[in-house]
Amino acid sequence: MKIKMLVMDVDGTLTDGHIYIGPTGEELKVFSCKDGLGIKELLPGLGVTPVIITGRNSVITANRAKELRIEALYQGVADKLPLLQEIAAEHGLTAEEIAYIGDDLNDLDCMRYCGLTACPQDAAAAIRERVDYVCPHDGGHGAVRDFIEYMSEL
Numbered sequence: 001m002k003i004k005m006l007v008m009d010v011d012g013t014l015t016d017g018h019i020y021i022g023p024t025g026e027e028l029k030v031f032s033c034k035d036g037l038g039i040k041e042l043l044p045g046l047g048v049t050p051v052i053i054t055g056r057n058s059v060i061t062a063n064r065a066k067e068l069r070i071e072a073l074y075q076g077v078a079d080k081l082p083l084l085q086e087i088a089a090e091h092g093l094t095a096e097e098i099a100y101i102g103d104d105l106n107d108l109d110c111m112r113y114c115g116l117t118a119c120p121q122d123a124a125a126a127i128r129e130r131v132d133y134v135c136p137h138d139g140g141h142g143a144v145r146d147f148i149e150y151m152s153e154l
Contacts, residue, residue, distance in 0.1 A: 007099070007101075009107050012120065013102055014052075017140065080106065084098070103123040119143075
């Protein structure tokens with residue numbers, strides 16, 4: 001199986017799932033540098049296109065995606081599967097050519113669709129039971145990098 005696209009959730013996957021809100025309402029999120037290096041440096045060598053689909057809207061996520069050269073960023077998506085199917089069609093990809101990593105129930109439909117799936121080790125139980133690979137790290141602590149390295153060995 002040749003994976004050509006990696007679709008990632010954000011909160012709980014690329015981050016630890018915490019949203020820090022300061023006294024004036026500013027939000028903070030924490031991302032892993034290990035995930036970032038994997039996305040920016042390793043994925044291109046594998047010929048894999050990174051995509052983010054997330055349920056929340058965040059300037060922080062947009063800034064991080066830009067920093068990692070992720071051009072395909074979709075925020076505020078309540079029902080992710082129709083969008084994922086549209087993206088697959090636009091790129092001429094089959095479901096088997098798409099990998100997906102997420103952590104919670106709003107990722108489940110996409111996981112049922114994709115050819116290769118993973119989650120952080122601290123993902124919801126229903127997700128851990130469903131995926132092909134449970135990463136040895138928590139979300140926001142290198143889980144995406146784990147999955148990229150796992151894909152590189154396939």
